[in-house]
Amino acid sequence: MTFEQLGLAPTLLKALSDSGYTEPTPIQAMAIPEILAGHDLMASAQTGTGKTAAFMLPSLNRLCKPSVLRSRGPRILVLTPTRELATQVAEAARTYGKYLRLSVMSLLGGMSYYKQNQILAKPVDIMVATPGRLIDQMARGRIDFTRLEVMVLDEADRMLDMGFIDDVRRIAAATPETRQTLLFSATLDGQTGVLANQLLKKPKLIQATAVTERHENIEQQLFYSDDYAHKNRLLQHFLSATELRQAVVFTATKRDADDLAGKLKSEGFSAAALHGDMNQSMRNRTLLNLRRGVLKVLVATDVAARGIDVQNISHVINFDLPRDTENYVHRIGRTGRAGASGMAISFVSVKDQDLVRRIERYIGQRIKTHVVPGMEPRRQLVRQSKPEGRTRHQAGVARQGDRPGFKRNERRPAVARSAVQGRSQKTGVTVTTG
Ligand code: AMP
Secondary structure (H helix, E strand, O other): OOOHHHOOOHHHHHHHHHHOOOOOOHHHHHHHHHHHOOOOEEEEOOOOOOHHHHHHHHHHHHHOOOOOOOOOOOOEEEEOOOHHHHHHHHHHHHHHOOOOOOOEEEEOOOOOHHHHHHHHOOOOOEEEEOHHHHHHHHHOOOOOOOOOOEEEEOOHHHHHHOOOHHHHHHHHHOOOOOOEEEEEEOOOOHHHHHHHHHHOOOOEEEEOOOHHHOOOOEEEEEEEOOOHHHHHHHHHHHHOOOOOOEEEEEOOOHHHHHHHHHHHHHOOOOEEEEOOOOOHHHHHHHHHHHHHOOOOEEEEOHHHOOOOOOOOEEEEEEOOOOOOHHHHHHHHOOOOHHHOOEEEEEEEOHHHHHHHHHHHHHHOOOOEEEOOOOOOOOEEEOOOOOOOOOOOOOOOOOOOOOOOOEEEOOOOOOOOOOOOOOOOOOOOOEEEEO
16 A cells, blocks of 8 residues: 555655655555545544644645635644644654645644744644643633534543543534544443534444554563662663663653753753643653754653654663553654664562553553562562472472562573563454444
8 A cells, every 4th residue: 555545645654655655654644545535534543653643735736726605714723632642743744744835833732822822823734732721712812613524632631630621512612513533542342432422423433453453563571670770770770771772761750851851961861851830841851852862862751651762772671660551552652763673671679560450451461570680689570370390389489478470589690581471462454344
């Protein structure tokens, strides 16, 4: 399958060829013809699958023809949960639409109203917005949806998780009934399914990836650590490794991200923090430095788990595990971009065992436990099955006073080793009519 065969306009094909894309990804091959045919679409797709181009290219295709309606409002509206994702989607629109004369604008919380109002006073073709700020500007009467043709809900599940359901409904209600609606989400069940039923008309359903298939190009490893100091030693070890190009290190809190970034800087790493307490221009500057390779280590909270798309990120390190299993998948997806291989390392303590199990259940595979020679933990969870023909006691696995399932780690071999076997599942791609 080629992009030419999908029926896209020559100006878009030229931009794609400039981007170096040779063939559509599976989600693009499936979604683009359905969207070009005018259908509503419900697609389960993760970042990293090429989903942005899957909805942006056919939407841009519409803009090759002028609108028949006289209005200055957007013809395409994309709603995203976070500012980072919105910025990235707007960038994609500019990249793929570079040979069309387009006006693309982002409407994001944190931006100055003065600047935003100036932009809103001009005609706009593509608007990428976070729901809160858009509602705000709608209430001020600054948004005209008269000529809106396409509404995209990107990462819809995340938007709903963040409590935007009423805002999304209100925004949809203000758009023309004739619009085409495209919903992209990691999961299509639960609240997302309910919303899709309300907003989409006879949607085509596309499932490009199953949960279990995601991130097969990313090697995932667990490292047991005893305390904060131990985590720091492990972190130093990985950040100093020659194979590490750029890394995103995730911490549990904004304060931890600031502290850790400060500490790494004092140790000579080019590091910076990224979290929700920073103003938008600081966040943009940090992301630009990451993209330009000026920054080697980004220490972030989950605000950065989605949206960051820097192909040189070779490692994601969970200094702290996320409480939310879905965020684990989004975090590790910051590496292994566009088919490259990546490494996702998580520091865990024995107290994290339930969380590790939940994450493994969610991703449908076991994450192997490793140790760094010389930095072995005092205790780590051992999860292989009982050695055959020997009792746990005979095998020397448990000692008096240990909790079942844990093992003291006094004599460790000098090589990294695995405690469990990973497994991955292949799943097919389906297109059905909903
Ligand atoms: P997304 O899933 O939209 O976040 O895209 C993930 C990455 O894949 C981005 O860096 C895109 O630039 C890249 N990408 C999208 N479509 C293609 C394609 N057909 N060929 C190669 N790279 C692509």
